[in-house]
Amino acid sequence: MSYNIIEDGHISSPAGFRATGVSCGLKEIRARDLAIVYSQLPCRVGALFTTNLIVAAPIFFNQAILARNRDAIRAVVINAGHANAGTGQPGLATVVECAKIAADELEIPRDSVLMLSTGQIGVAPPLDRMREGIRRAASELDSNGGRRAALAILTSDTRPKERAFRVSLREGRTVTLAGMAKGTRMVSPHLATLLCVITTDAPIESRLLMRALDQSVNRSFGRLHIDGDMSPNDAVLVLANGAAGGPPIIDGSRELGVWQQALDALCHDLAQQVLRDAASGGKHILITVRGASNDAAASQVARAVARSTAVRHMCARNLPDWGGMLVAVGASGVDLRPDMLELRIGAVTVMDDGAPVRFDPTALVQALSGPEVELAIDLHTGAGTATVWTCTTGMEP
Amino acid sequence: MSYNIIEDGHISSPAGFRATGVSCGLKEIRARDLAIVYSQLPCRVGALFTTNLIVAAPIFFNQAILARNRDAIRAVVINAGHANAGTGQPGLATVVECAKIAADELEIPRDSVLMLSTGQIGVAPPLDRMREGIRRAASELDSNGGRRAALAILTSDTRPKERAFRVSLREGRTVTLAGMAKGTRMVSPHLATLLCVITTDAPIESRLLMRALDQSVNRSFGRLHIDGDMSPNDAVLVLANGAAGGPPIIDGSRELGVWQQALDALCHDLAQQVLRDAASGGKHILITVRGASNDAAASQVARAVARSTAVRHMCARNLPDWGGMLVAVGASGVDLRPDMLELRIGAVTVMDDGAPVRFDPTALVQALSGPEVELAIDLHTGAGTATVWTCTTGMEP
Numbered sequence: 196m197s198y199n200i201i202e203d204g205h206i207s208s209p210a211g212f213r214a215t216g217v218s219c220g221l222k223e224i225r226a227r228d229l230a231i232v233y234s235q236l237p238c239r240v241g242a243l244f245t246t247n248l249i250v251a252a253p254i255f256f257n258q259a260i261l262a263r264n265r266d267a268i269r270a271v272v273i274n275a276g277h278a279n280a281g282t283g284q285p286g287l288a289t290v291v292e293c294a295k296i297a298a299d300e301l302e303i304p305r306d307s308v309l310m311l312s313t314g315q316i317g318v319a320p321p322l323d324r325m326r327e328g329i330r331r332a333a334s335e336l337d338s339n340g341g342r343r344a345a346l347a348i349l350t351s352d353t354r355p356k357e358r359a360f361r362v363s364l365r366e367g368r369t370v371t372l373a374g375m376a377k378g379t380r381m382v383s384p385h386l387a388t389l390l391c392v393i394t395t396d397a398p399i400e401s402r403l404l405m406r407a408l409d410q411s412v413n414r415s416f417g418r419l420h421i422d423g424d425m426s427p428n429d430a431v432l433v434l435a436n437g438a439a440g441g442p443p444i445i446d447g448s449r450e451l452g453v454w455q456q457a458l459d460a461l462c463h464d465l466a467q468q469v470l471r472d473a474a475s476g477g478k479h480i481l482i483t484v485r486g487a488s489n490d491a492a493a494s495q496v497a498r499a500v501a502r503s504t505a506v507r508h509m510c511a512r513n514l515p516d517w518g519g520m521l522v523a524v525g526a527s528g529v530d531l532r533p534d535m536l537e538l539r540i541g542a543v544t545v546m547d548d549g550a551p552v553r554f555d556p557t558a559l560v561q562a563l564s565g566p567e568v569e570l571a572i573d574l575h576t577g578a579g580t581a582t583v584w585t586c587t588t589g590m591e592p
Numbered sequence: 593m594s595y596n597i598i599e600d601g602h603i604s605s606p607a608g609f610r611a612t613g614v615s616c617g618l619k620e621i622r623a624r625d626l627a628i629v630y631s632q633l634p635c636r637v638g639a640l641f642t643t644n645l646i647v648a649a650p651i652f653f654n655q656a657i658l659a660r661n662r663d664a665i666r667a668v669v670i671n672a673g674h675a676n677a678g679t680g681q682p683g684l685a686t687v688v689e690c691a692k693i694a695a696d697e698l699e700i701p702r703d704s705v706l707m708l709s710t711g712q713i714g715v716a717p718p719l720d721r722m723r724e725g726i727r728r729a730a731s732e733l734d735s736n737g738g739r740r741a742a743l744a745i746l747t748s749d750t751r752p753k754e755r756a757f758r759v760s761l762r763e764g765r766t767v768t769l770a771g772m773a774k775g776t777r778m779v780s781p782h783l784a785t786l787l788c789v790i791t792t793d794a795p796i797e798s799r800l801l802m803r804a805l806d807q808s809v810n811r812s813f814g815r816l817h818i819d820g821d822m823s824p825n826d827a828v829l830v831l832a833n834g835a836a837g838g839p840p841i842i843d844g845s846r847e848l849g850v851w852q853q854a855l856d857a858l859c860h861d862l863a864q865q866v867l868r869d870a871a872s873g874g875k876h877i878l879i880t881v882r883g884a885s886n887d888a889a890a891s892q893v894a895r896a897v898a899r900s901t902a903v904r905h906m907c908a909r910n911l912p913d914w915g916g917m918l919v920a921v922g923a924s925g926v927d928l929r930p931d932m933l934e935l936r937i938g939a940v941t942v943m944d945d946g947a948p949v950r951f952d953p954t955a956l957v958q959a960l961s962g963p964e965v966e967l968a969i970d971l972h973t974g975a976g977t978a979t980v981w982t983c984t985t986g987m988e989p
Contacts, residue, residue, distance in 0.1 A: 248928055248930060249922030249923075249930055250922075250930070278915070281946075282947070316918055424901070424919050424920065425919070426919055505819070516712060521713055521824070530645070533645060533646050533647070546714070550680030
């Protein structure tokens, strides 16, 4: 393994980053609700935003900034309590004004600030509180302040989610990679927006950052399917400031491969922390689909199974009744050959060649009883595969 | 109104029909679990079956029968307890054998029997119990036995669902129309298959029956969205035996229009009985979508809203927080203009022209507090409309 967990690591563990989280009255309860992540050097940026057609004002703003500046971002301001989505023109004005305040307070260029929000929809964050929060946070930035930032971005989450790795790119060359996230099950009145900010002191250009992020998110956050909704605020950012020094990490290099591995592991780790928070003591359900005509079809089947109330009941209650899996696969909208279908729960095959397989009900109950249930579907019609994670929350045990 | 409810009416209220339900050990508890609906005269048939790609054995069987005989069906045998879906070749053999037994017992042609099943998936009904049940039911058929049949087809339903109308086609010409249904929320281990059998003594040819049924089901059962799954056993049948006499009801006639109206009302009534059972004391939620590019797009939006956990939380808990509606609309996969969007809860408009509307939170809480909540979405981009019913079951209040 070329990366190691940094004990008590956080978003400002990589060299040249500082962060903090303060309380400025945006949340209903008194708690930290505004975070800044700041870099002393300009950052290259990779970014992925929500695919919901309703896009929150800060996401619009970021898209405009990144269209002209992907190489010299200096700060990310994140508020919880108000999503600033569905807020129309006034919401956009608020985010533009807040970014200006942050740039002025931090004494950095106006187009070097990104903005993220999470919380209630339909309400723009009050400008006076945002101004006060940004000022206080800007004055309290600290290279040890990452934990405070990770706390400030939470809404209905029950715990902060952060992780930092020391990555050995090769003998004698080490960089740091860190991330913080928020996200849990969608619980009204807060929609469980997924936010993730990743920092690294490695020198990587934005095109490579973007490609690397795309791969890592597809294999981690992209596999979560909890309550099935995509918020207008969802965003994953990676910022690379190069403060670790050394020559740029270039395309096709062994260094890039190692760094990508570490990014994959970091995103997987944070996604599992989100899943654990969403499951809140319930079971994790891992759904794997193979043999679909392509990966998109496989993903459609996996998501249909994840969405099924009957499947989640089966897992929550240890019921040796796999009918719900079959129903979800058949209703997924994906073309399939019923006579080729194979279904497995843990190590127990319950259907093969489209016909039920005689199994030991006790073994099946056992396969369902652990903290993690694996459901495997093989359509046997192609090479498409997909993996999706969900959980039993919301089901009576 | 040209139709009236028949007090204590049931599936065998129309002339020439007989029915019953018996107990033959198919359900886990001792209860009626096998029904026969029989007609003394050959029936024209209209039929709609599941669109799930996993099709239960009896549905396969019916499709084969109806491909060669749509004009002389004499009986429908329905069992509860075993769905006979996902049962492969042995399941098909069972249903063929059971239909043969029924035809022989009832002394009717072998290709005049239709078969329906509901219950656990992956298990074919035991042939010996089916044989015993069919024999007993065949010997107990009764023109007053409809209620017993309506009871025998239930699984996790809490009450039988039936309705009968006397329909005045014109001065001096009256026919009878009746239906029974099963269906509720999908609760493991039973998948809430939707079954509906409709009988009438009117003389109508099968092509017109099919068209009429299609319209009525689209406006009733087709609008239910509860737990989001479609079972491999779903079926709606209408049987017309012509026993009321008189000339055939022809295409374009006023008689056909009146009969269609009554069929619409009957299906709506039975669908609302299913919804009431599914809601089990919770609220009904009516979702209407207007202004989509076409009806299919409108339906896609309505179903996305119905599926939203956040929306159902809002309704269950009377929370004046409409963000979940917006999120579901934006993530529905339907193309839309965010700046045209209009959202309404009861009489309270919460978003117009894509911007939030200031509203009285007390009025909104009131709009959410009744036994039925109406959510209206207008995309303002076309003429497509859709209506979907769901309920708050499964949400903690």
